[in-house]
Amino acid sequence: MNFVEKLLTASRSNQSLLCIGLDPDPELMPGIDVFQFNKEIIDATSDLVCAYKPNLAFYEALGIDGLKAMSKTIAHIPDSIPVIGDAKRGDIASSSKAYARALFDTFGFDAVTLNPYMGYDSIAPFIDYTDKGIFILCKTSNPSASDFQELPSLEPAPGTGTIPLFERVALKAVAWNTRGNIGLVVGATYPRQLRRIRELCPEMPLIIPGIGTQGGDVAATVRYGVDANREKAIINSSRQIIYASKESDSALAARREALKLRDLINHHLETMR
Numbered sequence: 001m002n003f004v005e006k007l008l009t010a011s012r013s014n015q016s017l018l019c020i021g022l023d024p025d026p027e028l029m030p031g032i033d034v035f036q037f038n039k040e041i042i043d044a045t046s047d048l049v050c051a052y053k054p055n056l057a058f059y060e061a062l063g064i065d066g067l068k069a070m071s072k073t074i075a076h077i078p079d080s081i082p083v084i085g086d087a088k089r090g091d092i093a094s095s096s097k098a099y100a101r102a103l104f105d106t107f108g109f110d111a112v113t114l115n116p117y118m119g120y121d122s123i124a125p126f127i128d129y130t131d132k133g134i135f136i137l138c139k140t141s142n143p144s145a146s147d148f149q150e151l152p153s154l155e156p157a158p159g160t161g162t163i164p165l166f167e168r169v170a171l172k173a174v175a176w177n178t179r180g181n182i183g184l185v186v187g188a189t190y191p192r193q194l195r196r197i198r199e200l201c202p203e204m205p206l207i208i209p210g211i212g213t214q215g216g217d218v219a220a221t222v223r224y225g226v227d228a229n230r231e232k233a234i235i236n237s238s239r240q241i242i243y244a245s246k247e248s249d250s251a252l253a254a255r256r257e258a259l260k261l262r263d264l265i266n267h268h269l270e271t272m273r
Contacts, residue, residue, distance in 0.1 A: 022086075
């Protein structure tokens, strides 16, 4: 089963487009170790999600112990649920191949996020893992995303004008997607651009961060993010769910928040019929 098949199976089984970001911050956690915190969140929410997305920065910041906790976390997630490594890697040649081996072979992620700034060379070693998913940063959710992503870029056909750089990235992703394992990262905080990217990439899976703490609109995210079958939108929430409570009831609070958000997403899906 390749990544897209695994994603769709989990999404349909749990009736969910919700992805939970497992981003442990000791300053916000209720006084337990990282793996135990993640384990309780996973145990409380695994029937409500289509994927989990650990952000490697939070584990790397804790050194070897953090990486060990991440590895245990990945192993604890049910095999039926895809795990996306939010790594945002972007290098070339042997370095890129080593990153791919580390993320896919060593840690066992089902998919990863990548930075395409160095071009196809930085993506190719990951594409070769045909059963894995590759999510290219396209239009990110942060406020300064427009510093580069909105800059004018020549359209693929010479002399036909310009398009924003993020659209050029989307079109490149379509051209590179010869193995059917590429998706994009598109922020919920930019609904107009999300709509445009879905028009350009009608069949690609999209990771959509930016709802909750960052203020992205759920209704617009669902409307513009899903494909023609009302699937392949991986709507991510991290802090809103995992830090719904900082007390000993954190797992129960996370479940309540995840259930509420899952059901809200499904409500907006129903209104699209």
